Amino acid sequence: MNGAIETVGLVLVIAGCVFYAAGTIGLLRFPDVYSRLHALTKADNQGLLLVCLGLAVLAGSVQVAFLLIVVWSVGLVAAAVSAHLIARHARHAGEPHASRETER
Amino acid sequence: MSTEVVYVLAASAVFGAGVYGLIVANHLMRKLLALNVMSSAVFVTMLTVAGTTPEGPDPVAQALVLTGIVIAVAATAFALALLVRLVQETGLVSLRAKDDDGA
Amino acid sequence: MTVGVVVDMMLGLALVALSLRVVTGGSLFRDIVLFILFGLLVALSWARLGAPDLALAEAAIGAGLTGALMLMAYRSIGADTEERPVRRRPGVALVVAVLTGSLVAVIGLAALGIERVPDAAGDAVLEALPGTGLGNAVTGVLLVFRGLDTMLEMAVLLVALLGAWTVLGDARPGRVHRVDRRTPLVGSLLTVVAPITLLVAVHLLLAGTDAPGGAFQACAVLTGCGVLMVLTGTLRPTAVAGFATRLLVVAGLAAFVLVGAGAGFVGHAPMTLTGTWAVYLIETAMMLSIALTMTLLFARARGLRGEGS
Numbered sequence: 001m002n003g004a005i006e007t008v009g010l011v012l013v014i015a016g017c018v019f020y021a022a023g024t025i026g027l028l029r030f031p032d033v034y035s036r037l038h039a040l041t042k043a044d045n046q047g048l049l050l051v052c053l054g055l056a057v058l059a060g061s062v063q064v065a066f067l068l069i070v071v072w073s074v075g076l077v078a079a080a081v082s083a084h085l086i087a088r089h090a091r092h093a094g095e096p097h098a099s100r101e102t103e104r
Numbered sequence: 105m106s107t108e109v110v111y112v113l114a115a116s117a118v119f120g121a122g123v124y125g126l127i128v129a130n131h132l133m134r135k136l137l138a139l140n141v142m143s144s145a146v147f148v149t150m151l152t153v154a155g156t157t158p159e160g161p162d163p164v165a166q167a168l169v170l171t172g173i174v175i176a177v178a179a180t181a182f183a184l185a186l187l188v189r190l191v192q193e194t195g196l197v198s199l200r201a202k203d204d205d206g207a
Numbered sequence: 208m209t210v211g212v213v214v215d216m217m218l219g220l221a222l223v224a225l226s227l228r229v230v231t232g233g234s235l236f237r238d239i240v241l242f243i244l245f246g247l248l249v250a251l252s253w254a255r256l257g258a259p260d261l262a263l264a265e266a267a268i269g270a271g272l273t274g275a276l277m278l279m280a281y282r283s284i285g286a287d288t289e290e291r292p293v294r295r296r297p298g299v300a301l302v303v304a305v306l307t308g309s310l311v312a313v314i315g316l317a318a319l320g321i322e323r324v325p326d327a328a329g330d331a332v333l334e335a336l337p338g339t340g341l342g343n344a345v346t347g348v349l350l351v352f353r354g355l356d357t358m359l360e361m362a363v364l365l366v367a368l369l370g371a372w373t374v375l376g377d378a379r380p381g382r383v384h385r386v387d388r389r390t391p392l393v394g395s396l397l398t399v400v401a402p403i404t405l406l407v408a409v410h411l412l413l414a415g416t417d418a419p420g421g422a423f424q425a426c427a428v429l430t431g432c433g434v435l436m437v438l439t440g441t442l443r444p445t446a447v448a449g450f451a452t453r454l455l456v457v458a459g460l461a462a463f464v465l466v467g468a469g470a471g472f473v474g475h476a477p478m479t480l481t482g483t484w485a486v487y488l489i490e491t492a493m494m495l496s497i498a499l500t501m502t503l504l505f506a507r508a509r510g511l512r513g514e515g516s
Contacts, residue, residue: 080392081396107212110212110216112318114220114252115222115318116311116314117223117315119311120308120310122230123307128230128231134238138229138230141226145226151253152318154327155329163332164352166348167348173265177272178363181367182371186374188280188284189374
């Protein structure tokens with residue numbers, strides 16, 4: 001039983017790491033600010049959720065699980081606001097949009 | 105190779121990079137970055153060469169480093185205030201005079 | 208060689224590569240950002256070395272706060288002073304590189320050769336710790352065994368602030384590049400984040416007696432909130448330090464001195480702290496003092512006032 005719980009936790013953490021890796025590859029490979037932000041926020045928030053869930057399962061305590069949920073929600077708020085500010089600034093500064101560039 | 109050995113070697117290399125930056129860099133803010141890099145290296149070295157107790161690294165060394173981190177920020181803040189004033193007064197971001205640039 | 212040591216090696220190599228990039232790079236703005244990243248990796252190495260107190264402090268103060276101060280100063284000295292390419296003759300740089308290279312080798316060898324002392328001060332601390340009522344040895348050293356050091360640290364912070372005030376001269380407080388709070392999300396961010404930071408700071412302060420945490424980590428969280436409030440214009444920098452500001456700035460040092468002197472009156476040796484209530488009192492004062500000092504240093508102001516007043 002203990003082994004099964006541990007396996008579930010580890011699988012969740014590793015799945016979270018895969019999402020992080022995908023987000024990082026997106027950050028490095030995507031052509032413009034907007035799509036990079038898209039990769040970062042979407043994939044990394046999912047990754048953080050999975051890592052937190054995995055750690056909560058591994059910790060096996062309600063208090064720690066609650067704290068991890070708080071960590072995730074604060075991370076979510078920070079990511080949403082900072083991504084919004086960066087995108088807004090980029091738009092106002094006239095940052096080029098990759099897909100429109102190629103259409104021309 | 106143990107964890108401590110890895111960090112001692114990395115810290116000495118980081119310290120060297122900081123010394124190089126402090127001497128070669130032109131911009132005072134980059135010199136400050138180099139100083140901060142050096143202080144991080146010193147902190148890591150201090151903790152790794154201090155002994156360990158059953159409950160982790162030596163708590164005296166940890167408290168010293170914690171004090172050091174806060175002092176480093178205070179010193180950096182003061183140095184940045186000096187830098188901003190220097191730029192306001194002279195328009196220069198390095199300590200050399202305009203025509204002393206070797207240009 | 209275990210997996211852990213492989214992680215350590217990757218972390219160590221990343222630290223060396225980042226530090227080289229920070230000191231030699233071309234764009235100052237990018238290198239400040241890389242320096243923040245460097246600080247976060249240093250925090251990870253503290254965690255690997257088994258020092259969670261330091262990991263918390265490094266991430267919040269060493270990386271976050273220093274980075275915020277640097278970026279703020281970068282904005283106020285202006286992008287037009289962006290570094291010109293180094294005009295120094297490459298030969299000089301090469302000589303310096305060779306010399307620092309040999310310095311690295313000497314330091315590395317010397318540090319590796321240092322022998323661990325068999326019974327260090329740390330063991331004495333762990334032995335005496337149960338008598339203090341504290342469970343966190345680092346907090347014990349900071350406040351009970353070496354309280355004088357921490358008191359003088361508060362004095363250094365005060366001097367740094369006074370120095371910055373002097374350098375500020377008669378200049379109006381630095382223009383803060385504010386984010387417009389009418390920007391969607393930013394206003395609501397504060398209403399969500401401010402109470403959470405307060406909660407986290409108090410939690411860190413209280414937890415610090417028994418678990419990783421304490422006044423320094425708590426003050427860093429509060430400072431983060433202060434920086435956010437300055438950036439969104441909720442707190443505006445002013446050119447005059449009010450009475451409350453002055454009082455709060457010296458509160459940490461004053462609490463130390465008063466409690467220390469008080470111990471002398473009730474029959475203990477002067478400057479000894481007894482009981483957890485003294486620790487809580489001093490830590491609270493320290494937290495408020497440092498947080499205000501750092502926020503003022505960030506805003507390069509003598510005082511702060513709320514938006515409405």
